[in-house]
Amino acid sequence: MRLSQTIMSSSALPLPHRCSFTTTTSFAQSNHTYSSTPVNNKAPLASPHLDQQCSSQDSIKRHFDHGFPQKPKTIRYRFSQLCKEGQIHVARQLFDSIPQPTTVLWNAIIIGYICNDLHHEAIALYSKMMKSSSQHQPDPYTFSSVLKACAETKELRIGKAVHCHILRSCIYAGRIVYNSLLNMYATCLSSFDALYSCDLVKRVFSTMPKRNVVAWNTMISWYLKTERPVEGLVHFVMMLKMGIKPTPVSFVNVFPATSRVMDVQIAHVLYGMVIKFGDEYVNDLFVVSSAIYMYAELGCLADARRIFDHCLERNIEIWNSLIGGCVQNNCAIEALHLFLEALQAQDDVGVDDVTFLSALTATSQLQSLGFAQQLHASLIKNSLVSHAILQNAIVSTYSKCNSISESFRVFNGMQERDIVSWNTMVSALVQNGMDVEGLMLVHEMQSQKFMIDGVTIAAVLSAASNLRNLDIGKQTHAYLIRHRIQFEGMNTYLIDMYAKSGMMKAAQAVFNMNCSKDRDPAMWNAMISANTHNGLIEKSFAVLRQMLELDLTPTAVTLASILPACSQSGSLALGKAIHGFAIRNFLDDNVFVGSALVDMYSKSGAIHYAESVFEKSPNKNSITYTNMIVGYGQHGMGDKAILLFNAWRGSGFQPDGVPFLAALSACSYSGLITEGLQIFESMRDHEVQPSLEHYACVVDMLGRVGRVVEAYMFADEIDEECNVLGIWGSLLAACRIHKNFELGKVVADKLLALAGGDKTTGYHVLLSNIYAAEGNWEYVNRVRRGMREKGLTKEVGCSWINISGVAHCFASKDEAHPVCCEIYEMLGYLSTNMKDAGYSASLRWQEVWISEFGE
Incomplete structure (x- = not known):
């Protein structure tokens, strides 16, 4: 978490933006500087003699007021003033003019560099101090300061060298230096270093003779950073048992550990302690923000909202924590209400990039194009639209609101594009069915010298899967191997691509390349789905059985992948067994499982079971509704299908082409011609462009009831690019059923002129049947002879x-x-x-x- 990382890197060593050098300063002494400091400002340096400093200043003022002369300013004071004014170069010139600077002056100029974010210069000056022949050697404050500079620059090697200097200097390090060492190692080391080599942070902590709350806070943050939340919680408990009172920073560090272990009881206990420690803790802005984030991660939005409502002061981080929590818990409407409240807040919080990102994500979840346009306008009004991260989010939001043209317009207007911008646009095109355009954009991306990464490869593999283009898939796989690209989920994308291209042996080879223990759930699910997609039902169940034998618990996606296999095998009993497993494991509320169950029951002939699952599903998406409408249509229950479709539209849902196709099919199956034509005409009212499938469905609907001439006229008016086999094939079948042989011959001639190869087998059979029904056996023999010459065979039902x-x-x-x-x-x-x-x-x-x- 960004907040916890910020606290971790700063809790032990708070640095000022402007600092006073009137007294010797420690970077690891204070832990309370965050409790009253605004978020975007750095905390002032904590001085061990701060109270004495303030009292001496008051004394000087009183003497001056009584006519006593003021004491002369020291060089150290002059350094302080120059650093406050940002004139560090002048301070350095003054320092260089001193022949034998004392350790205090060395410390002052080193700290001056750090306060002005010139950390490398601070390290260089420390190196010069160590090489100088001066009798003044570094003291604990020197080491503490330079360790802070090493932490800020992630210079682990130099930090280790400073650690060696400390050990060789034989000075009494004390808690100041130890805390600085802890912070340096915790900042510079990674999770890999902690897990696969010596944990230097833990080692330094174990050698500390005395540990204050700063050291404990650093350790808790370190365990959180290295994905060891349980150990972080254990150290928090150990700190309490040793009688050390936690600070607000302690709770800021331990709250994320609680959300990682997903234990609501621990969360309640910890926040109860915050309340027990009083208003200083309860009203601390960082504590409030971290507590809201913790409860949101645990799915306890009511508790998060209660904390938000009771806090006396709110900064933008607190607003962002709750808005982001709502988005994470799929409460998009609540998130947008909070966003609007933040815009109108009287405490002048000032929304930032993070706020808008959360609002754009919520808009994507709702697929609300109108609100997306309003957010875009607000960004332009607030002069934030030039930020690359927000422009990328706008591109993604428009694409998820089914407005790919707006996405491309924003992308095309970007003055500067990074790799994220290109990947976002490519992914948007692929997700909206514009796979060829997505591949062309990847080519353009390469021509502009942008390096392809894992996200690009995932989009290209998805495009190859959608296009069933094995050549592109193989080329992409070869590119991965040549450039040694690895990314999470890579094998899953490869399995899906090969399976949809009909190359099950290649998909199985990718699956077998990984040991059973190295396969993640997504790979198992992809293999099950691949077998099901290719009609290998027994292999689908074999993969599921193998998964269970390895004690791997099926996820919601696993069940959604295996349920179609149940309907294909005709095994209603097996589908019921999987439904029972979903109920026992609390997966039946998942929207994908619910949608798959509706589809499985309806295709297995158990439409009443499908209705029951649909009505009891707490979460429904467009797939759930579409599956139920299709189920009604397949069972001749067109009236129910239309009622559900209209009720769905009346709820404010903006349907795309798929629900319209389901409703048209239901009307076709049930002979509801008038209603079907009305639905077709209403597509334009919803700004949905009819596709080939919609035209074919209307032709089939008219043909089923004998209105073949009307169907022919409708098909003949369609654009040439829509003249596909399905439309004319449906009309040919209708001509045979309703014995309109003359029109059937016209349609057949047009159909056979459009098609070629194995795809025309069924249409040849239909034409032969028409001639046979007419008694024209000469033409029957001619068609049959032509099929033999072309090697066409009728597919067996x-x-x-x-x-x-x-x-x-x-x-x-x-x-x-x-x-x-x-x-x-x-x-x-x-x-x-x-x-x-x-x-x-x-x-x-x-x-x-x-x-x-x-x-």
Whole structure:
């Protein structure tokens, strides 16, 4: 957490922006400088003789008032004044003119450099001091100051050298130097250094003869930085047991550790201690902000809001903590209400970049284009729109509000673009289905000398997956190998790309490259989804079984990935078992699991179960509603589908093309032509451009009820680029069903002129059936002969039935079933009975087709 890192790096060694040098100063003595300091200002230096300094100044003033002459200013005082005025170069010239400066003067000029953020110059001056022949050697305040400079510049090597100087100097280091050493090591070292080498921070802490609260605070922050929150909490308890009273900074450091271990009880106990210590702690701005963040991380927004409402003073960090907490907990509306309150706040908090970033994220969650435009206008008004981080966020927000044109306009108007800007725009294009444009932008990005990173690669692999373009996917994989690029989730993207391109062997090879213990949940989920997508149902369940054998608990995404396999296998019992697992593990409330359950039950024929899951789901998104509408349509319940669709639109939802397609399909299945045409016409009212699928659905809807001429006229008016197989193929089927043979031939000629290859097999069969129904056997033979010459074969249909938990699949002329002899014997018996009962069917042309072409 940025706040905790700031406190960690500063709690032991607070530095001023302007500091006084009238007394010798320690950088590690005070721990209370943050409790009353505004956020954006640095705390003043804490002096061990601060009270004496103030009293001496009052005494001088009284003497002056009584006519006594004022004591002459010292050189040290002159250094102080110059540093306050930012004239450190003048102070250095004055220092260089002194032949034998004392240690106090060396310290004064070193501290002056640090106060003016010239840390490298401070280190260089310390080096010069060590090399000088002066009898004045560094004292604890010198070491404390230069260690602070090493911490600020992350100069670990120099910091270790200073540590050696301290050990060789044989001076009594005391808590001042030890605290500075702790801070230097805690700032310069990383989590890797702590976990895979000697923990120098812990080692220094263990050698301290006496530890004050500053040392304990630094250790707690160090454990938090190195992802060891439990040890941080343990040290906080140890500090209490040793009788050391925690400071506000102690709670600022320990609150994030509590949120990491996800223990609400510990959070209540710690905040109870804050209340017990009194108003100084309760009203400390950093404590309030950290407590709000802790409760938001734990999902306790009510507690976070209660702390926010009761604090006497609020700075922008407190507002940001609560707004960010609401966004994190998917309470986007509450977050935007707070944002508006912050804009109108009477304490003049002044919203910053972080506030706007949170508001833009909340807007993205709501997909509210209107509010996104208002935020954009507000940024322009406040002259913040030029900030790159905000421009990138605006690009992302517009794309998530389905306004990719606005995203590109903002991106195109950026005067300076960084790698994040390019990645944001590329990802926005891919996520909005503009995969080719995204790939072209990557090419442009490379031409402008921007290096591709993991985020770019993830977007390119997603584009390759969406386009089912194996060549681009392979080239990207080769680029990864050549440039040795590694990023989190890389193998998951590769598995998905190869699976969607039909290369399951390559996907399995990527999966097998990693040991079982090295596979993260996302990789397992990707492999399950890959097998399901390619119809390898048994392998999907085999991967799930392997996952369970390794004691890996399935996540919500795992269940959402395996549930489609249940509907494909026809195993309703297995789907129910997975539903029961979701309930027992409290995953049924997850929006993705709920959507997958609705889809599974409706496709398995259990529409009432699907309705029950839908009604009980506390969280619903567009996929949940769409799946339910599709389910109603597939079961001929068009009226319910339209009612749900209209209710959904009435709730303020702005639908995209997918829900409209689901509603049109439902109308087509149920023969609700008038309602379907009204829904199609209303698409433009919602600024949704009809796609090929929408046009095909309208043609199919008209054709199903025999309005084939009207369907033909509708299809003929569509733009040439929309003349695809699906539209004319649907119309051809309708012509055959409703015996409009002449129109069917016209449609067939247009269809076969558009298509080529294996995709036309079904349309050749339809045309042959039309000629057979018309009795034109010459043309039937001609079509059949043409299919043989082209090597086209009719895809065999398949159906299944589930008996006692076992799915039985059947296909035409199937002899693979273990009891196929008994089945055919029963079919013959039923056929004889049907004929005896007087049933006859006009199947002459189908029988001819099956007997002659099927052989």
